[in-house]
Amino acid sequence: MSELMPDKKSGTTKKVQVEEMFDQIACRYDFLNHFLSLGIDKLWRRKAVNSLKPFKPKTILDVATGTCDLAIALLRLRPEQLVGIDISAGMLEKGREKLKKKKLLDRIELKQADSEDMPFDDNSFDALTVAFGVRNFENLEQGINEMFRVLKTGGAFVILEFSRPARFPFKQIFNFYFFNILPWLGKMISGDSRAYTYLPESVDAFPEGDDFICKLGNAGFTELSFRRLSFGVASIYTGLKENNNNFSDS
Numbered sequence: 001m002s003e004l005m006p007d008k009k010s011g012t013t014k015k016v017q018v019e020e021m022f023d024q025i026a027c028r029y030d031f032l033n034h035f036l037s038l039g040i041d042k043l044w045r046r047k048a049v050n051s052l053k054p055f056k057p058k059t060i061l062d063v064a065t066g067t068c069d070l071a072i073a074l075l076r077l078r079p080e081q082l083v084g085i086d087i088s089a090g091m092l093e094k095g096r097e098k099l100k101k102k103k104l105l106d107r108i109e110l111k112q113a114d115s116e117d118m119p120f121d122d123n124s125f126d127a128l129t130v131a132f133g134v135r136n137f138e139n140l141e142q143g144i145n146e147m148f149r150v151l152k153t154g155g156a157f158v159i160l161e162f163s164r165p166a167r168f169p170f171k172q173i174f175n176f177y178f179f180n181i182l183p184w185l186g187k188m189i190s191g192d193s194r195a196y197t198y199l200p201e202s203v204d205a206f207p208e209g210d211d212f213i214c215k216l217g218n219a220g221f222t223e224l225s226f227r228r229l230s231f232g233v234a235s236i237y238t239g240l241k242e243n244n245n246n247f248s249d250s
């Protein structure tokens with residue numbers, strides 16, 4: 001179980017704190033997301049969607065869907081059913097407003113639910129996605145096991161998550177921005193001092209790269225691989241519930 005929490009002194013569980021934190025910043029989340037990442041997050045989500053293209057999934061679950069940016073991008077795959085779940089009612093409300101504005105309310109079904117205890121039968125979805133969500137799970141292994149359970153045999157997943165650039169000078173530039181400038185900007189704009197201190201700390205504590213691949217393999221996923229994006233600031237992890245297809249770049 002991860003020890004890192006948004007507010008260690010609060011006495012509540014990580015799950016409760018994460019839910020409260022995202023409820024708190026939901027109003028400013030989209031703006032901050034695009035502003036702090038200089039808009040690159042949109043490109044990363046597009047790449048994540050493209051990696052599912054060869055599978056032509058008819059049913060997709062977007063876990064930790066937040067304000068629905070990845071779910072909306074997934075519509076390009078023309079699924080018959082697209083479901084987004086998130087633990088934060090505030091984030092889902094913002095997502096719903098966005099879907100309403102874009103007239104997409106009938107294309108994406110939103111549910112408030114915990115990714116570590118999903119309200120779906122075994123083998124329910126052809127594909128599963130998570131963008132910037134797994135790092136926040138209280139029990140990462142439990143979340144991964146749930147992903148494996150609800151994915152159909154033969155199904156594919158894509159996980160997009162922050163990682164840490166390892167090479168000079170990107171490592172130094174990234175660390176300075178992530179640990180010094182971003183928390184300050186985040187606090188100024190969102191008014192929440194926890195959220196943007198927790199962000200770099202949670203990225204630092206996350207078992208990225210081969211370590212994360214190892215955890216995915218332990219749950220039973222196969223054909224596992226990952227690739228780093230934007231000098232390693234983010235990574236895309238892909239895999240299958242069963243080895244009967246291949247991922248390809250598009």
Ligand SMILES: C[S@@+](CC[C@H](N)C(=O)[O-])C[C@H]1O[C@@H](n2cnc3c(N)ncnc32)[C@H](O)[C@@H]1O
Pocket residue numbers: 015018019022033063064065066067068069070085086087088091113114115116130131132133136137138
């Ligand atoms: C950084 S946001 C990412 C949102 C969206 N996927 C995106 O790409 O912008 C992380 C989301 O994970 C959700 N989350 C964290 N833990 C969760 C859990 N156990 N179950 C469901 N959602 C969770 C949070 O509420 C938040 O909306």
